[in-house]
Amino acid sequence: MATTKDTAPPVTRELRGLALYREHADEITHEGHGIYTVPGCSGGTYRVDLAVFGGTESCSCPDRATVCKHVICATIYRATARAAARRAQAERTAARASRGNVAALAAAL
Numbered sequence: 001m002a003t004t005k006d007t008a009p010p011v012t013r014e015l016r017g018l019a020l021y022r023e024h025a026d027e028i029t030h031e032g033h034g035i036y037t038v039p040g041c042s043g044g045t046y047r048v049d050l051a052v053f054g055g056t057e058s059c060s061c062p063d064r065a066t067v068c069k070h071v072i073c074a075t076i077y078r079a080t081a082r083a084a085a086r087r088a089q090a091e092r093t094a095a096r097a098s099r100g101n102v103a104a105l106a107a108a109l
């Protein structure tokens, strides 16, 4: 007979990184140029370099995996922040276009 443990999906680094993001996104700090300070699960913080100018991502945590959960967490944080910035820019552009249309309409009257 299958138990919950038998059917539960494996907890991967990706899922641990996502869980870390969901629980601690407000504690992540962007230091600039792809460098982030990410909280650890047992207190303290780790420095993550997403290598935005090339090279390989790295983290100061003891996990020697190429991509640890902190790198995944910082990647999610960065993608979310960039998407929000793009949305805000699109809204500003749309607002400018709308104001331009109103001004053009007013000038035509």
Ligand SMILES: [Zn+2]
Pocket (backbone or CB within 6 Å): 046, 059, 060, 061, 062, 063, 068, 069, 070, 071
């Ligand atoms: Zn790490």
